[in-house]
Amino acid sequence: MHWLNILRAPWCGLTLEDLHALCAHDHQATIWQLMHACEGLSEDGNMRLQHVAAILAQAFSHQGRMPLRRWIESTWLQLGGGNTLISAGDNRDVQAFFDLVEKLANGHALDFVQLESAMQKLYAEPDITGSEQLQFLTIHKSKGLEFDCVILPALNRKPRHPDSPLMLWEEVQADGKTQLLAAPYSKNKRSDAPNIYDYIKQLEATRANNETTRLLYVAATRTIRKLHLVATVKRKDNDEITPVKQSLLELLWPGVHQFFATAQARPLLNNGTSTLAEFTPQLMRLAKLSVPHLLQATQPIKTSVNPTHVKTAEQDMTQDALAADKGTLAHLYLELISNTGLAKWSAERIATCKPAMEQWIQQQGHHHAFSIIAAEDVIALLHTTMASKDGQWVLQERENATSELSIATIAELQVRKKVIDRTFVENNVRWIVDYKSEPMSAAASHDELLLRAEAYRAQLESYATLFTHEAYPIKKAVLFLTLGKLVTID
Structure with a gap:
């Protein structure tokens, strides 16, 4: 399924017909194998498939040779992932995902269960282009604020209550002293008669209901002019309508039930005439597939160098460009060092990075002779920075x-x-x-x-x-x- 998602995504955008032609007839081979022996695809589908296959093949050849985050991100960029973003907020969300991958990566491996769990706590950042006139707030966050118009959605939902804890306790007054009344949870009760645990649990439920009432009051009194209460109620077989127990709507029911009684129900389906096309997600894809122009220079450049003429404008970029690229490379390594911890980066480890540095410099369009000198300069910068008191202070690990x-x-x-x-x-x-x-x-x-x-x-x-x-x-x-x-x- 993950492979099919890749081929359906906007950077490839195969139609359902092409996806069916690709994998419907051979259920033993992998999708990657089928991509190299495909027949029956449309001309457009074949072109798109070969474009993606070439980029993925190159990515597989680099697997394990660079940090995991950079490997995944560079592949995504070459596929044209950056061109699929619509707003600046999309870019921030993507970078947040790659930051999470970098944080969870264990060398070149990634625990996907851990990643999925961490992504459940990853939320999109606010849209900086959005109007400040519209704000989404929890009821707790809205306390003390006022708005011209307030909308309270999903009032029919039941607030989440915790499961029965293993132990409940309550402070009670007895003989003029404060005593602790405690009771353990009993899974197998011998009778239906209430016990101390049930009594304390009922007290907790009463407090929770009172807190729910207080929250509803806070939410409803945030408005200056208009208050919109939004909820849905299902009719029972006997045409009776009642709110969900312990929901905010139940608290409001005495004052709003007449509106629901006279409301017209909306059918879930369009008279049973819905077609398969209505449930098929619309295909969104890039109109033209190509490696982004700025990334085309990242392909290794093979050239011969005449040592007596390496500084001519025709054979190499300017010294200013080389200096800028050295600075960029130093920034990349300082980011890596600060993220992984100073203690993990000895002088010996930095020295082992020299071949990778030389290759990176060459990928920016510089000759091999210059890449050797540039890599040595970057290593010297890293050594000086990490050996200095100021450098260590700036790079040390902090929570924020x-x-x-x-x-x-x-x-x-x-x-x-x-x-x-x-x-x-x-x-x-x-x-x-x-x-x-x-x-x-x-x-x-x-x-x-x-x-x-x-x-x-x-x-x-x-x-x-x-x-x-x-x-x-x-x-x-x-x-x-x-x-x-x-x-x-x-």
Whole structure:
């Protein structure tokens, strides 16, 4: 089923007819095997299938050679997953999923039961483009607020009550003293006569019902002008209608039952004339399949290098581009180090990453000769940063720490993405740290570093505006990776 989902998804978008032609006649082979020996597909379906198969084949060849999150995410991007997103909120939701994969990954393996359980607690972020006039709140969150119009949906649902606990207790007054009345749960009662456990449980139920009444009062009194009460009630065989027991609607029933009594029932089906097409999900797919332009350069570039001419413009990118890519690579490794823990990254482990660094530099379009030097420079940056007191302090594990935090904002009707290198809360202060890998003299004074950091004030202040909703004061700083020194901008 997972394979069929991949082939039905927008980045492939096979029709049901093509999916049937692919796998209906051979129930022994895997879908991956059938993808390489398919017949009977439409011309469009065959083109789409071969495009996806080529990308997946390349992904399988890289399995185990890169972090799991990057392996899955890069495959998704090459398939065109990014082109299927509609809003900035979609991008944040996708990144939240990949962040979760990175957090749960055990090397190159992933516990799918653990992932599914964790995803149940993963909620979509608010839509930053949405109107502030509409807010979704729990009743508890709405306490103390007022709105022109309040809508209370699903009043017919029964509040969830906990199962019978193993032990119940109640403080009671006896002989002028407070005594503890306790009773264990008994699964096999010898008679139907009530016992102490039943008595205490009834007290708890009464308290719960009183709390439900209080919540309904809180919700109904949040409105200034209009209050909409929404609920559904099923008619019994004798045409009688009654609310669900212990629901909010039951509390309101004396005042609203006449509205339900006179309401016209809506049929669930359209006179029995529904067709299969009405239950078939609409196919949504990319009109044109191709590897995104920005990712096409990630394919390994094979070239021969003449050592006497490696610096010519025709044979290589500019030194500025190489410096930028070195900075990007350093950022990627600092993110990995901060996420996995400083203690796991010795100098020896960093050194073993050099071949991967060289390959990454080459994939950006640089010659092999330059990739060797660039990888050595990145390793030196990492060593200096991790050996410094400031670097260790910035990268240390914290509960609210995040690296390479991507936040989308709306400016002039356009979505703009800002990426914060490192942010965390320390002693009730929000820190925003920007990494800079530019060459700096080891003899540079604090004043010289402060002057250089001032050049990035506007950038850091734009990041700070993203956290103005928090109650924490904000500190902005630049971490110069070549020196391992943190400079704070007041």
